[in-house]
Amino acid sequence: MAFHMKRILHQHHIWHWMGFGFLLVFAIVVLKFISQECDLDDLLSEADNSRQRYCRDQWYPSLSLSSRGPVSCSKIIRGDQEAMEQILLERLAVKNKKLPLTENNYLNWTKDCNLYRRTRRFITFSLSKEEKDFPIAYSMVIHENIEMFERLLRAIYTPQNIYCVHVDGKSPEVFKEAVRAIASCFDNVFVASKLEKVVYASWLRVQADLNCMEDLLKSKVPWKYLLNTCGTDFPIKTNAEIVRALKVLNGKNSLESEKPTEFKKHRWLFQHKINGSKVLRTNIKKDPPSISVPVFVGNAYFVVIRDFVKSIFENQDAQKLLQYGNDTYSPDEFLWATLNRMPGIPGSVPYHGKYDTTDMNAIARLVKWADLEGVISRGAPYPPCTGTHRHLVCVYGAGDLQWMLNHHQLFANKFDPSMDDYAIQCLEEYLRRKAFYGEDL
Numbered sequence: 001m002a003f004h005m006k007r008i009l010h011q012h013h014i015w016h017w018m019g020f021g022f023l024l025v026f027a028i029v030v031l032k033f034i035s036q037e038c039d040l041d042d043l044l045s046e047a048d049n050s051r052q053r054y055c056r057d058q059w060y061p062s063l064s065l066s067s068r069g070p071v072s073c074s075k076i077i078r079g080d081q082e083a084m085e086q087i088l089l090e091r092l093a094v095k096n097k098k099l100p101l102t103e104n105n106y107l108n109w110t111k112d113c114n115l116y117r118r119t120r121r122f123i124t125f126s127l128s129k130e131e132k133d134f135p136i137a138y139s140m141v142i143h144e145n146i147e148m149f150e151r152l153l154r155a156i157y158t159p160q161n162i163y164c165v166h167v168d169g170k171s172p173e174v175f176k177e178a179v180r181a182i183a184s185c186f187d188n189v190f191v192a193s194k195l196e197k198v199v200y201a202s203w204l205r206v207q208a209d210l211n212c213m214e215d216l217l218k219s220k221v222p223w224k225y226l227l228n229t230c231g232t233d234f235p236i237k238t239n240a241e242i243v244r245a246l247k248v249l250n251g252k253n254s255l256e257s258e259k260p261t262e263f264k265k266h267r268w269l270f271q272h273k274i275n276g277s278k279v280l281r282t283n284i285k286k287d288p289p290s291i292s293v294p295v296f297v298g299n300a301y302f303v304v305i306r307d308f309v310k311s312i313f314e315n316q317d318a319q320k321l322l323q324y325g326n327d328t329y330s331p332d333e334f335l336w337a338t339l340n341r342m343p344g345i346p347g348s349v350p351y352h353g354k355y356d357t358t359d360m361n362a363i364a365r366l367v368k369w370a371d372l373e374g375v376i377s378r379g380a381p382y383p384p385c386t387g388t389h390r391h392l393v394c395v396y397g398a399g400d401l402q403w404m405l406n407h408h409q410l411f412a413n414k415f416d417p418s419m420d421d422y423a424i425q426c427l428e429e430y431l432r433r434k435a436f437y438g439e440d441l
Helices: 002-035 040-044 049-062 073-077 081-092 103-109 113-119 146-156 173-183 203-218 239-249 262-269 306-312 316-327 335-339 398-404 417-437
Strands: 136-142 162-167 189-191 225-230 233-235 270-275 278-285 303-305 388-390 393-395 411-413
Touching: 040 049, 049 417, 073 081, 073 398, 073 417, 081 398, 081 417, 103 113, 103 146, 103 173, 136 146, 136 203, 136 239, 146 162, 146 173, 146 233, 146 417, 162 173, 162 203, 173 189, 203 225, 203 306, 203 316, 225 239, 225 306, 225 411, 233 417, 239 417, 262 270, 270 316, 303 306, 306 316, 316 335, 398 417
Parallel strands: 136 162, 136 225, 162 189
Antiparallel strands: 225 303, 233 411, 270 278, 388 393
């Protein structure tokens, strides 16, 4: 009996020391993690996932973008009805409406660029080698709302990309000054060398993108694709997801391009002129453009390869089409769509009807048109807008996020913080979390 007791006590003693040894090894590993300062190589490293995760955990608190107030963005994105009702109540409560930031805020903050980038939570390093090796160019055409511009820039900013910002020549000087101040805090953000006084639906909207295209081609950054944005856009994919989507294109462009209706043909078969802030049709009829393909229609948004951009300034048919479009109505809604069907234009597709691409099939932009909203089970392409409408386009509410994030497009349009800032706040939180960890909220 005594022998068995001694044996049991001996085994207990061994297990005690084995347990202590395990705890000691675990403590040493933890101390090793803690004692080593995280650097950018740790974030890019794919060899040690535990180390990478630990370092991302250390960086994330200072770069996270959490929504303000009691709203749960994770519940909103899952379509939780109680959370949606709470947002509606928050939107109605005047006391919870945040005053927008002003140009003077940014003029003051950008006096110290290091402090500005840190306090405004810009990610100033590449989050993966894949992203670092695939630089993207952006043309950003804006005219108002300095805070929305900064939030859009922050959402798409990475140090390897390049950003050309076209500020409307009619914008107040203080707005232009604030945009230049923000751009001056980044080596890869600049204001276009030539600014147009843009009129809605006029040639000048196209010229704004062309000005940025020329500037971007002169950049030393070896960008592979060009995406254009406006001040009411917001990404619905992280930079890593955008890179992977562009790789899947394998050198092709992606934009809406379809056969036009008879009604839309009047936009380019009659001369138009700018009258103040409007584009008016004249009675002067134009001949069809002397190009080798029919005219196609689409929208103002595109995802195009670098050689496509170069060809616009070199290809004879492309130059003919651009010259033809300078006295038409909303030329951005047929120029890019037609250029992408021209033989010899890099990244284009044949003009046969089999290659027609709707906006829902292209990856450039997700838009809800008021006259197409409805019950999906009855054939509508998308459910009703939960926000409001402007120019027959949905200005998204937070209730649109679940639907939106299930789509393959890279950006969505339109957003307006004065209508529903929670839609933008929750996207910011979602995208920042996913950029760091590759996982949803």
